[in-house]
Amino acid sequence: MILATTAPLRAAGLVLRRDLALAFRRWEQVTHPVVFFLMVATLFPLALNPKPSLLADVAAGVVWVSALLSSMLALETLYRADVEDGTLEQLTLTGQPLALLLLAKTVAHWILSGLPLVLAAPVVAIAFGADAAANAVLMTAIALGTAVLSLIGSVGAALTLGSRRGSVLLSLLVLPLIMPVLIFGARATALAMHGESAEGPLWLLGALLILALTLTPFASAAAVRISLE
Protein backbone atom coordinates (compact mmCIF):
# COMPACT_ATOMS: atom_id res chain seq x y z
CA MET A 1 0.00 0.00 0.00
CA ILE A 2 1.40 3.34 -1.03
CA LEU A 3 0.16 5.01 2.16
CA ALA A 4 2.65 3.15 4.30
CA THR A 5 5.76 4.45 2.56
CA THR A 6 5.10 8.16 1.93
CA ALA A 7 5.62 11.08 4.30
CA PRO A 8 2.81 11.51 6.89
CA LEU A 9 1.50 14.77 5.42
CA ARG A 10 1.37 13.31 1.90
CA ALA A 11 -0.45 10.28 3.26
CA ALA A 12 -3.01 12.57 4.90
CA GLY A 13 -3.40 14.37 1.56
CA LEU A 14 -4.05 11.05 -0.17
CA VAL A 15 -6.76 10.15 2.36
CA LEU A 16 -8.38 13.55 1.88
CA ARG A 17 -8.33 13.20 -1.93
CA ARG A 18 -9.73 9.69 -1.76
CA ASP A 19 -12.65 10.69 0.46
CA LEU A 20 -13.52 13.64 -1.76
CA ALA A 21 -13.32 11.50 -4.89
CA LEU A 22 -15.57 8.86 -3.32
CA ALA A 23 -18.17 11.49 -2.46
CA PHE A 24 -18.73 12.22 -6.14
CA ARG A 25 -19.93 8.65 -6.47
CA ARG A 26 -22.16 8.93 -3.41
CA TRP A 27 -23.60 12.34 -4.15
CA GLU A 28 -26.63 11.94 -1.88
CA GLN A 29 -24.23 11.99 1.08
CA VAL A 30 -23.66 15.67 0.24
CA THR A 31 -27.19 16.69 -0.73
CA HIS A 32 -29.21 14.92 1.99
CA PRO A 33 -27.90 17.01 4.93
CA VAL A 34 -28.65 20.25 3.01
CA VAL A 35 -32.19 19.12 2.22
CA PHE A 36 -32.64 18.12 5.87
CA PHE A 37 -31.36 21.56 6.95
CA LEU A 38 -33.89 23.34 4.71
CA MET A 39 -36.73 21.09 5.91
CA VAL A 40 -36.02 21.64 9.61
CA ALA A 41 -35.86 25.39 9.05
CA THR A 42 -39.26 25.20 7.31
CA LEU A 43 -40.78 23.59 10.40
CA PHE A 44 -40.29 26.70 12.54
CA PRO A 45 -42.62 29.17 10.75
CA LEU A 46 -45.24 26.41 10.58
CA ALA A 47 -44.90 25.59 14.26
CA LEU A 48 -44.60 29.15 15.56
CA ASN A 49 -46.24 31.95 13.63
CA PRO A 50 -45.26 33.46 10.25
CA LYS A 51 -45.29 36.99 11.70
CA PRO A 52 -42.18 38.72 10.19
CA SER A 53 -41.11 40.41 13.44
CA LEU A 54 -41.18 37.09 15.32
CA LEU A 55 -39.30 35.25 12.57
CA ALA A 56 -36.59 37.92 12.46
CA ASP A 57 -36.17 37.52 16.23
CA VAL A 58 -35.66 33.76 16.06
CA ALA A 59 -33.76 33.68 12.71
CA ALA A 60 -30.28 33.25 14.21
CA GLY A 61 -31.43 30.48 16.54
CA VAL A 62 -33.32 28.62 13.83
CA VAL A 63 -30.37 28.67 11.41
CA TRP A 64 -28.04 27.38 14.12
CA VAL A 65 -30.25 24.65 15.53
CA SER A 66 -31.06 23.40 12.02
CA ALA A 67 -27.41 23.49 10.95
CA LEU A 68 -26.22 21.61 14.04
CA LEU A 69 -28.93 18.94 13.75
CA SER A 70 -28.15 18.50 10.06
CA SER A 71 -24.39 18.09 10.54
CA MET A 72 -25.10 15.77 13.47
CA LEU A 73 -27.07 13.61 11.07
CA ALA A 74 -24.18 13.62 8.61
CA LEU A 75 -21.70 12.49 11.28
CA GLU A 76 -22.94 8.94 11.07
CA THR A 77 -21.48 8.56 7.57
CA LEU A 78 -18.01 9.71 8.70
CA TYR A 79 -16.57 6.23 9.34
CA ARG A 80 -19.39 3.81 8.54
CA ALA A 81 -18.53 2.91 4.94
CA ASP A 82 -14.83 2.60 5.85
CA VAL A 83 -15.60 0.24 8.71
CA GLU A 84 -17.78 -1.94 6.50
CA ASP A 85 -15.18 -2.39 3.74
CA GLY A 86 -12.23 -2.60 6.14
CA THR A 87 -10.51 0.61 5.00
CA LEU A 88 -10.40 2.01 8.52
CA GLU A 89 -8.63 -1.06 9.83
CA GLN A 90 -6.10 -0.76 6.99
CA LEU A 91 -5.47 2.87 7.98
CA THR A 92 -4.59 1.83 11.52
CA LEU A 93 -2.06 -0.65 10.13
CA THR A 94 -0.17 1.70 7.78
CA GLY A 95 2.21 2.87 10.49
CA GLN A 96 1.35 6.48 9.69
CA PRO A 97 0.17 8.68 12.59
CA LEU A 98 -3.48 7.68 12.84
CA ALA A 99 -4.51 11.04 14.33
CA LEU A 100 -3.31 12.80 11.18
CA LEU A 101 -5.12 10.41 8.83
CA LEU A 102 -8.34 10.78 10.83
CA LEU A 103 -7.93 14.55 10.79
CA ALA A 104 -7.74 14.35 6.98
CA LYS A 105 -10.91 12.26 6.94
CA THR A 106 -12.63 14.78 9.21
CA VAL A 107 -11.57 17.69 6.98
CA ALA A 108 -12.97 15.85 3.96
CA HIS A 109 -16.17 15.21 5.88
CA TRP A 110 -16.45 18.90 6.76
CA ILE A 111 -15.94 19.92 3.12
CA LEU A 112 -18.76 17.54 2.14
CA SER A 113 -21.23 18.24 4.96
CA GLY A 114 -20.26 21.59 6.53
CA LEU A 115 -19.42 23.65 3.48
CA PRO A 116 -22.80 23.06 1.74
CA LEU A 117 -24.49 24.29 4.94
CA VAL A 118 -22.34 27.44 4.87
CA LEU A 119 -23.73 28.15 1.40
CA ALA A 120 -27.33 27.25 2.32
CA ALA A 121 -27.45 29.22 5.59
CA PRO A 122 -27.90 32.70 4.00
CA VAL A 123 -30.90 31.40 2.04
CA VAL A 124 -32.67 30.43 5.26
CA ALA A 125 -31.60 33.62 7.04
CA ILE A 126 -33.04 35.79 4.24
CA ALA A 127 -36.24 33.73 4.16
CA PHE A 128 -36.60 34.57 7.86
CA GLY A 129 -36.30 38.26 7.07
CA ALA A 130 -32.72 38.79 8.26
CA ASP A 131 -30.63 41.62 6.83
CA ALA A 132 -28.43 40.43 3.94
CA ALA A 133 -25.58 42.53 5.39
CA ALA A 134 -25.23 39.92 8.15
CA ASN A 135 -24.47 37.13 5.69
CA ALA A 136 -20.67 37.42 5.85
CA VAL A 137 -20.69 36.98 9.63
CA LEU A 138 -23.32 34.24 9.42
CA MET A 139 -21.28 32.23 6.90
CA THR A 140 -18.03 32.67 8.85
CA ALA A 141 -19.73 31.60 12.08
CA ILE A 142 -21.40 28.57 10.48
CA ALA A 143 -18.10 27.56 8.86
CA LEU A 144 -16.25 27.74 12.20
CA GLY A 145 -19.11 26.08 14.11
CA THR A 146 -19.62 23.14 11.77
CA ALA A 147 -15.84 22.59 11.72
CA VAL A 148 -15.76 22.31 15.53
CA LEU A 149 -18.78 20.03 15.38
CA SER A 150 -17.12 17.77 12.80
CA LEU A 151 -14.00 17.52 14.99
CA ILE A 152 -15.84 16.76 18.24
CA GLY A 153 -18.25 14.55 16.32
CA SER A 154 -15.37 12.51 14.89
CA VAL A 155 -14.56 11.40 18.46
CA GLY A 156 -18.20 10.50 19.08
CA ALA A 157 -18.51 8.67 15.76
CA ALA A 158 -15.33 6.72 16.51
CA LEU A 159 -16.58 5.79 20.00
CA THR A 160 -19.89 4.43 18.70
CA LEU A 161 -18.31 2.36 15.89
CA GLY A 162 -18.14 -0.82 17.90
CA SER A 163 -21.43 -0.42 19.72
CA ARG A 164 -24.83 -1.86 18.97
CA ARG A 165 -26.78 1.41 18.81
CA GLY A 166 -25.79 4.01 16.27
CA SER A 167 -27.17 7.44 15.56
CA VAL A 168 -29.26 8.23 18.65
CA LEU A 169 -26.37 7.26 20.90
CA LEU A 170 -24.05 9.47 18.85
CA SER A 171 -26.35 12.47 19.36
CA LEU A 172 -26.53 11.80 23.10
CA LEU A 173 -22.74 11.89 23.31
CA VAL A 174 -22.08 14.86 21.05
CA LEU A 175 -24.94 17.30 21.72
CA PRO A 176 -23.94 18.30 25.28
CA LEU A 177 -20.34 18.79 24.14
CA ILE A 178 -21.23 21.25 21.38
CA MET A 179 -23.53 23.54 23.36
CA PRO A 180 -20.76 26.18 23.68
CA VAL A 181 -20.51 26.23 19.85
CA LEU A 182 -24.25 26.90 19.62
CA ILE A 183 -24.06 29.67 22.24
CA PHE A 184 -21.20 31.57 20.58
CA GLY A 185 -22.35 30.94 17.00
CA ALA A 186 -25.96 31.98 17.51
CA ARG A 187 -24.84 35.03 19.47
CA ALA A 188 -22.44 36.15 16.72
CA THR A 189 -25.20 35.72 14.12
CA ALA A 190 -27.78 37.58 16.21
CA LEU A 191 -25.36 40.48 16.82
CA ALA A 192 -24.63 40.77 13.09
CA MET A 193 -28.34 40.65 12.26
CA HIS A 194 -28.91 43.58 14.61
CA GLY A 195 -26.14 45.49 12.88
CA GLU A 196 -23.68 45.22 15.77
CA SER A 197 -20.09 44.02 15.84
CA ALA A 198 -19.85 40.23 16.20
CA GLU A 199 -16.09 40.17 16.71
CA GLY A 200 -16.11 38.86 20.29
CA PRO A 201 -18.10 35.63 19.79
CA LEU A 202 -16.35 34.99 16.44
CA TRP A 203 -12.95 35.05 18.18
CA LEU A 204 -14.34 32.69 20.83
CA LEU A 205 -15.52 30.33 18.08
CA GLY A 206 -12.05 30.52 16.53
CA ALA A 207 -10.50 29.67 19.89
CA LEU A 208 -12.81 26.65 20.19
CA LEU A 209 -11.74 25.54 16.70
CA ILE A 210 -8.03 25.75 17.55
CA LEU A 211 -8.58 23.83 20.78
CA ALA A 212 -10.61 21.17 18.95
CA LEU A 213 -8.00 20.93 16.17
CA THR A 214 -5.19 20.28 18.64
CA LEU A 215 -6.98 17.81 20.92
CA THR A 216 -9.71 15.87 19.14
CA PRO A 217 -7.59 14.04 16.49
CA PHE A 218 -5.74 12.22 19.27
CA ALA A 219 -8.99 11.35 21.04
CA SER A 220 -10.42 10.09 17.73
CA ALA A 221 -7.33 7.96 17.11
CA ALA A 222 -7.59 6.43 20.59
CA ALA A 223 -11.32 5.84 20.10
CA VAL A 224 -10.87 4.17 16.69
CA ARG A 225 -8.21 1.83 18.08
CA ILE A 226 -10.50 0.88 20.99
CA SER A 227 -13.51 0.33 18.73
CA LEU A 228 -11.64 -1.83 16.22
CA GLU A 229 -9.93 -4.06 18.80
Place this chain on the structure above:
Amino acid sequence: MSAFFAMGGYAGYVWSSYGLAAAILIWNIWSALAAHQVARAAAQRALARSASTGPSAS
Protein backbone atom coordinates in the same frame (compact mmCIF):
# COMPACT_ATOMS: atom_id res chain seq x y z
CA MET B 1 -43.34 22.44 66.96
CA SER B 2 -46.00 23.15 64.34
CA ALA B 3 -44.11 26.38 63.54
CA PHE B 4 -41.10 24.20 62.75
CA PHE B 5 -43.10 22.09 60.29
CA ALA B 6 -44.72 25.18 58.76
CA MET B 7 -41.26 26.55 57.79
CA GLY B 8 -42.52 30.13 57.72
CA GLY B 9 -44.97 29.38 54.93
CA TYR B 10 -42.42 27.54 52.77
CA ALA B 11 -43.27 24.08 54.13
CA GLY B 12 -44.11 22.54 50.74
CA TYR B 13 -40.86 23.70 49.15
CA VAL B 14 -38.52 22.89 52.03
CA TRP B 15 -40.00 19.49 52.90
CA SER B 16 -40.30 18.35 49.29
CA SER B 17 -36.61 19.25 48.76
CA TYR B 18 -35.59 17.28 51.84
CA GLY B 19 -37.87 14.43 50.83
CA LEU B 20 -36.23 14.28 47.41
CA ALA B 21 -32.80 14.39 49.01
CA ALA B 22 -33.76 11.50 51.29
CA ALA B 23 -35.09 9.56 48.31
CA ILE B 24 -31.86 10.07 46.33
CA LEU B 25 -29.70 9.10 49.33
CA ILE B 26 -31.76 5.95 49.96
CA TRP B 27 -31.71 5.04 46.27
CA ASN B 28 -27.93 5.44 46.22
CA ILE B 29 -27.44 3.20 49.26
CA TRP B 30 -29.93 0.61 48.04
CA SER B 31 -28.63 0.46 44.47
CA ALA B 32 -24.98 0.25 45.58
CA LEU B 33 -25.75 -2.67 47.89
CA ALA B 34 -27.93 -4.30 45.23
CA ALA B 35 -25.17 -3.96 42.61
CA HIS B 36 -22.77 -5.68 44.99
CA GLN B 37 -25.25 -8.49 45.71
CA VAL B 38 -25.93 -9.05 42.00
CA ALA B 39 -22.22 -9.08 41.12
CA ARG B 40 -21.48 -11.44 43.98
CA ALA B 41 -24.25 -13.86 43.04
CA ALA B 42 -23.13 -13.81 39.38
CA ALA B 43 -19.53 -14.48 40.37
CA GLN B 44 -20.59 -17.40 42.57
CA ARG B 45 -22.73 -18.87 39.79
CA ALA B 46 -19.79 -18.60 37.38
CA LEU B 47 -17.54 -20.33 39.94
CA ALA B 48 -20.04 -23.12 40.53
CA ARG B 49 -20.36 -23.66 36.79
CA SER B 50 -16.60 -23.85 36.25
CA ALA B 51 -16.25 -26.16 39.29
CA SER B 52 -18.90 -28.61 38.03
CA THR B 53 -17.61 -28.71 34.43
CA GLY B 54 -13.89 -28.36 35.16
CA PRO B 55 -11.48 -31.30 35.66
CA SER B 56 -10.93 -30.39 39.32
CA ALA B 57 -14.53 -31.11 40.26
CA SER B 58 -14.82 -32.71 43.67
Place this chain on the structure above:
Amino acid sequence: MGTWTWFHKLSSPPHCYRIAGQLIPWFAIPAALLIVAGIYGGLVRAPADYQQGDAFRIIYVHAPAAWLSLMCYTVMAVAAAVGLVWRIKLAHALAAATAPIGASFALLCLATGSIWGKPMWGTWWTWDARLTSQLILLFLYLGYQALRSAYDDIGKADRASAVLAIVGVVNVPIIHFSVNWWNSLHQGSTVLRRGGPAMPASMLVPLILCFFGFTFLYAALACVRVRAEVLRRERNAHWLQDLAGRRGRTESAT
Protein backbone atom coordinates in the same frame (compact mmCIF):
# COMPACT_ATOMS: atom_id res chain seq x y z
CA MET C 1 9.81 1.90 46.54
CA GLY C 2 7.58 1.18 49.52
CA THR C 3 4.73 3.24 48.12
CA TRP C 4 5.02 1.43 44.79
CA THR C 5 4.67 -2.02 46.28
CA TRP C 6 1.77 -0.74 48.36
CA PHE C 7 0.21 0.68 45.20
CA HIS C 8 0.63 -2.61 43.35
CA LYS C 9 -0.89 -4.51 46.22
CA LEU C 10 -3.86 -2.16 46.26
CA SER C 11 -4.42 -2.45 42.52
CA SER C 12 -4.57 -6.25 42.67
CA PRO C 13 -8.26 -7.20 42.70
CA PRO C 14 -8.39 -9.33 45.88
CA HIS C 15 -6.60 -6.69 47.96
CA CYS C 16 -8.72 -3.94 46.51
CA TYR C 17 -11.90 -5.88 47.23
CA ARG C 18 -10.85 -6.54 50.82
CA ILE C 19 -9.57 -3.02 51.54
CA ALA C 20 -12.66 -1.38 50.02
CA GLY C 21 -14.80 -3.60 52.25
CA GLN C 22 -12.81 -2.65 55.35
CA LEU C 23 -13.04 1.06 54.50
CA ILE C 24 -16.85 1.17 54.20
CA PRO C 25 -17.64 1.70 57.94
CA TRP C 26 -14.87 4.30 58.25
CA PHE C 27 -16.66 6.38 55.62
CA ALA C 28 -20.28 5.44 56.27
CA ILE C 29 -20.37 6.19 60.02
CA PRO C 30 -18.85 9.72 59.78
CA ALA C 31 -21.12 10.35 56.77
CA ALA C 32 -24.23 9.47 58.76
CA LEU C 33 -23.15 11.54 61.80
CA LEU C 34 -22.15 14.58 59.72
CA ILE C 35 -25.29 14.56 57.59
CA VAL C 36 -27.60 14.17 60.59
CA ALA C 37 -25.76 16.95 62.46
CA GLY C 38 -25.72 19.20 59.39
CA ILE C 39 -29.41 18.72 58.59
CA TYR C 40 -30.34 19.24 62.26
CA GLY C 41 -28.28 22.43 62.35
CA GLY C 42 -29.72 23.60 59.06
CA LEU C 43 -33.36 22.89 59.81
CA VAL C 44 -33.50 23.66 63.55
CA ARG C 45 -30.55 25.71 64.77
CA ALA C 46 -29.86 28.06 61.86
CA PRO C 47 -31.97 31.27 61.94
CA ALA C 48 -34.29 32.06 59.04
CA ASP C 49 -32.71 34.18 56.32
CA TYR C 50 -33.75 37.86 56.49
CA GLN C 51 -34.54 37.91 52.74
CA GLN C 52 -35.68 34.40 51.92
CA GLY C 53 -37.15 33.29 55.22
CA ASP C 54 -37.08 29.55 55.76
CA ALA C 55 -36.88 28.74 52.04
CA PHE C 56 -33.09 29.23 52.18
CA ARG C 57 -32.83 25.98 54.18
CA ILE C 58 -32.97 24.13 50.86
CA ILE C 59 -29.31 25.13 50.47
CA TYR C 60 -28.27 22.38 52.91
CA VAL C 61 -29.16 19.69 50.39
CA HIS C 62 -28.87 21.73 47.15
CA ALA C 63 -25.30 23.02 47.48
CA PRO C 64 -23.69 19.74 48.65
CA ALA C 65 -25.46 17.94 45.78
CA ALA C 66 -24.03 20.47 43.31
CA TRP C 67 -20.56 19.97 44.78
CA LEU C 68 -20.80 16.17 44.64
CA SER C 69 -22.02 16.13 41.04
CA LEU C 70 -18.99 18.18 39.92
CA MET C 71 -16.54 16.31 42.14
CA CYS C 72 -17.81 12.97 40.85
CA TYR C 73 -17.28 14.04 37.23
CA THR C 74 -13.70 15.06 38.02
CA VAL C 75 -12.99 11.84 39.93
CA MET C 76 -14.53 9.85 37.07
CA ALA C 77 -12.42 11.57 34.40
CA VAL C 78 -9.15 11.32 36.39
CA ALA C 79 -9.81 7.64 37.15
CA ALA C 80 -10.68 7.02 33.50
CA ALA C 81 -7.45 8.71 32.34
CA VAL C 82 -5.38 6.66 34.81
CA GLY C 83 -7.12 3.49 33.66
CA LEU C 84 -6.59 4.30 29.99
CA VAL C 85 -2.92 5.32 30.26
CA TRP C 86 -1.65 2.71 32.74
CA ARG C 87 -4.22 0.04 31.90
CA ILE C 88 -5.35 -0.33 35.51
CA LYS C 89 -8.67 -2.16 35.80
CA LEU C 90 -9.27 -0.82 39.29
CA ALA C 91 -9.26 2.77 37.97
CA HIS C 92 -11.88 1.85 35.37
CA ALA C 93 -13.91 0.19 38.14
CA LEU C 94 -13.76 3.43 40.16
CA ALA C 95 -14.90 5.47 37.13
CA ALA C 96 -17.78 3.07 36.49
CA ALA C 97 -18.72 3.17 40.20
CA THR C 98 -18.66 6.97 40.36
CA ALA C 99 -20.84 7.78 37.31
CA PRO C 100 -24.26 6.73 38.66
CA ILE C 101 -23.59 8.45 42.01
CA GLY C 102 -22.65 11.70 40.28
CA ALA C 103 -25.63 11.53 37.94
CA SER C 104 -28.05 11.03 40.84
CA PHE C 105 -26.67 14.06 42.67
CA ALA C 106 -26.77 16.19 39.52
CA LEU C 107 -30.46 15.28 39.31
CA LEU C 108 -30.98 16.12 43.01
CA CYS C 109 -29.25 19.48 42.53
CA LEU C 110 -31.49 20.32 39.55
CA ALA C 111 -34.69 19.25 41.31
CA THR C 112 -33.97 21.15 44.52
CA GLY C 113 -32.78 24.17 42.53
CA SER C 114 -36.05 24.18 40.64
CA ILE C 115 -38.09 23.83 43.86
CA TRP C 116 -36.06 26.64 45.44
CA GLY C 117 -36.64 28.79 42.37
CA LYS C 118 -40.43 28.65 42.67
CA PRO C 119 -40.78 30.83 45.82
CA MET C 120 -37.75 33.00 44.92
CA TRP C 121 -38.28 33.65 41.19
CA GLY C 122 -41.96 32.75 40.94
CA THR C 123 -41.38 30.02 38.33
CA TRP C 124 -40.27 26.40 38.52
CA TRP C 125 -37.53 26.90 35.98
CA THR C 126 -35.49 29.86 34.83
CA TRP C 127 -32.58 29.62 32.45
CA ASP C 128 -30.23 30.69 35.17
CA ALA C 129 -26.54 30.10 34.41
CA ARG C 130 -26.00 27.63 37.25
CA LEU C 131 -29.13 25.60 36.59
CA THR C 132 -28.36 25.47 32.86
CA SER C 133 -24.78 24.29 33.29
CA GLN C 134 -25.98 21.76 35.85
CA LEU C 135 -28.49 20.49 33.29
CA ILE C 136 -25.73 20.11 30.67
CA LEU C 137 -23.62 18.27 33.27
CA LEU C 138 -26.52 15.85 33.78
CA PHE C 139 -26.65 15.34 29.99
CA LEU C 140 -22.91 14.58 30.00
CA TYR C 141 -23.49 11.92 32.67
CA LEU C 142 -26.39 10.44 30.68
CA GLY C 143 -24.25 10.29 27.52
CA TYR C 144 -21.48 8.56 29.45
CA GLN C 145 -23.89 5.98 30.87
CA ALA C 146 -25.49 5.46 27.44
CA LEU C 147 -22.11 4.75 25.85
CA ARG C 148 -21.19 2.36 28.65
CA SER C 149 -24.42 0.40 28.27
CA ALA C 150 -24.00 0.18 24.48
CA TYR C 151 -21.05 -2.20 24.83
CA ASP C 152 -21.39 -5.83 25.87
CA ASP C 153 -17.66 -6.27 26.46
CA ILE C 154 -16.82 -4.63 29.77
CA GLY C 155 -13.19 -3.93 28.87
CA LYS C 156 -14.21 -2.15 25.70
CA ALA C 157 -16.93 -0.22 27.54
CA ASP C 158 -14.29 0.88 30.06
CA ARG C 159 -11.86 2.22 27.47
CA ALA C 160 -14.46 3.83 25.18
CA SER C 161 -16.23 5.59 28.04
CA ALA C 162 -12.83 6.68 29.39
CA VAL C 163 -12.14 8.62 26.17
CA LEU C 164 -15.57 10.25 26.45
CA ALA C 165 -15.01 11.18 30.11
CA ILE C 166 -11.69 12.84 29.25
CA VAL C 167 -13.18 14.81 26.33
CA GLY C 168 -16.07 15.75 28.63
CA VAL C 169 -13.91 17.02 31.48
CA VAL C 170 -11.97 19.27 29.08
CA ASN C 171 -15.35 20.61 27.97
CA VAL C 172 -16.83 21.24 31.43
CA PRO C 173 -14.99 24.55 32.06
CA ILE C 174 -15.75 25.66 28.47
CA ILE C 175 -19.45 24.88 28.96
CA HIS C 176 -19.39 26.70 32.28
CA PHE C 177 -17.77 29.78 30.76
CA SER C 178 -20.02 29.84 27.69
CA VAL C 179 -23.21 29.44 29.73
CA ASN C 180 -22.17 32.23 32.12
CA TRP C 181 -21.32 34.44 29.14
CA TRP C 182 -24.66 33.66 27.48
CA ASN C 183 -26.57 34.25 30.70
CA SER C 184 -24.93 37.58 31.51
CA LEU C 185 -26.01 38.87 28.08
CA HIS C 186 -29.63 37.84 28.32
CA GLN C 187 -30.46 38.33 32.00
CA GLY C 188 -29.42 40.47 34.91
CA SER C 189 -27.59 38.80 37.77
CA THR C 190 -29.77 36.35 39.63
CA VAL C 191 -31.78 37.62 42.58
CA LEU C 192 -31.05 34.48 44.49
CA ARG C 193 -28.17 34.82 46.89
CA ARG C 194 -26.84 31.33 47.40
CA GLY C 195 -24.45 31.46 50.27
CA GLY C 196 -21.39 33.65 50.35
CA PRO C 197 -18.82 34.90 52.80
CA ALA C 198 -21.44 37.07 54.55
CA MET C 199 -23.17 34.04 56.07
CA PRO C 200 -23.25 33.98 59.88
CA ALA C 201 -21.62 30.99 61.55
CA SER C 202 -24.92 29.46 62.66
CA MET C 203 -25.86 29.12 58.97
CA LEU C 204 -22.40 28.31 57.66
CA VAL C 205 -21.39 25.55 60.09
CA PRO C 206 -24.30 23.20 59.19
CA LEU C 207 -23.53 23.79 55.50
CA ILE C 208 -19.90 22.76 55.99
CA LEU C 209 -21.03 19.69 57.96
CA CYS C 210 -23.32 18.73 55.06
CA PHE C 211 -20.52 19.22 52.51
CA PHE C 212 -18.23 16.86 54.43
CA GLY C 213 -21.10 14.45 55.17
CA PHE C 214 -22.03 14.15 51.48
CA THR C 215 -18.38 13.70 50.52
CA PHE C 216 -17.92 10.89 53.05
CA LEU C 217 -21.17 9.34 51.81
CA TYR C 218 -19.75 9.37 48.28
CA ALA C 219 -16.62 7.60 49.52
CA ALA C 220 -18.69 4.89 51.25
CA LEU C 221 -20.94 4.40 48.23
CA ALA C 222 -17.93 4.31 45.91
CA CYS C 223 -16.35 1.56 48.06
CA VAL C 224 -19.47 -0.61 47.81
CA ARG C 225 -19.81 -0.02 44.07
CA VAL C 226 -16.09 -0.55 43.39
CA ARG C 227 -16.38 -3.98 45.05
CA ALA C 228 -19.27 -4.80 42.71
CA GLU C 229 -17.33 -3.55 39.67
CA VAL C 230 -14.23 -5.54 40.66
CA LEU C 231 -16.36 -8.68 40.91
CA ARG C 232 -17.88 -8.03 37.47
CA ARG C 233 -14.38 -7.78 35.98
CA GLU C 234 -13.00 -10.86 37.77
CA ARG C 235 -15.70 -13.49 37.21
CA ASN C 236 -13.42 -16.50 37.00
CA ALA C 237 -10.45 -15.57 39.14
CA HIS C 238 -9.38 -18.17 41.68
CA TRP C 239 -9.32 -15.73 44.59
CA LEU C 240 -13.10 -15.62 44.37
CA GLN C 241 -13.06 -19.26 45.44
CA ASP C 242 -11.54 -18.33 48.81
CA LEU C 243 -14.17 -15.65 49.15
CA ALA C 244 -16.97 -18.07 48.38
CA GLY C 245 -15.49 -20.67 50.72
CA ARG C 246 -15.22 -18.20 53.58
CA ARG C 247 -18.78 -17.07 52.99
CA GLY C 248 -19.98 -20.67 52.93
CA ARG C 249 -18.28 -21.39 56.27
CA THR C 250 -19.76 -18.36 57.99
CA GLU C 251 -23.18 -19.25 56.70
CA SER C 252 -22.96 -22.83 57.94
CA ALA C 253 -21.71 -21.59 61.33
CA THR C 254 -24.76 -19.45 61.92
